[in-house]
Amino acid sequence: MNSRVLEFDSLVTSRRAVRAFLPTPVPKTLISEILDIARLAPSNSNIQPWNVHVLTGEPKQALSALLMAAHNDPHSEQLTHFPSDLGQRYRQRQELFGALFYGLHQVDKCDTGARARVSGLNFEFFGAPVGLIFTIDSNLKKYSWVDYGIFLQTLMLSAQARGLATCPQVSFARFQNLIGDFLHLDDGQEIVCGMSLGYADDNALLNSLRMPRAPTEELARFIGFDQ
DSSP: OOHHHHHHHHHHHHOOBOOOBOOOOOOHHHHHHHHHHHTTSOOGGGOOOOEEEEEEHHHHHHHHHHHHHHHHOTTSOOOOOSOTTOOHHHHHHHHHHHHHHHHHTTOOTTOHHHHHHHHGGGGGGGGOSEEEEEEEETTSOHHHHHHHHHHHHHHHHHHHHTTOEEEEEGGGGGGHHHHHHHHTOOTTEEEEEEEEEEOBOTTOGGGGOOOOOOOHHHHOOOOSOOO
């Protein structure tokens, strides 16, 4: 196996969702480098449907304060991540994630208050010095959302290659209107997700979490092969 394959495999297997960051600032030039690589991701008819809003310092703190206030409001809007009839195999994976993630926080499944406090950490970008909000034109079809996923993965690997950690966060889509007003987004812009970016705190217990993945045999069908 050649060195390029080993380097790429190491990059992918070492990437993880980091939820505890060091306060070390990230230079704008380094973020620009990461985005310069991510923008090369493929897209249907090359329309490149991504828009990125990068925050740090006081603007990031101000947005976090607004989001935390909204999150703690019992009457605030909720976000439906999945359909009510989520299939059994997906439900099992979701429940395993919850058991591992909230278990690490020592939060009981039935303790809704504690679970809300833990989920609220999303809106502080887990202490990362940089927060990103990703938006898309709301009139685009699901195929452009597929393109967006490729872009996000490319961005995360670009960051990983430069020693930076990330955590993609769909939770930000919950507050479409609030974030839209804060960022002065056009009415046609829809939030895809947010992301925390910075240097991982390798001493944090949270960052020891590794989520299992289904084996290849479970997700792939090989048709027409000899073996």
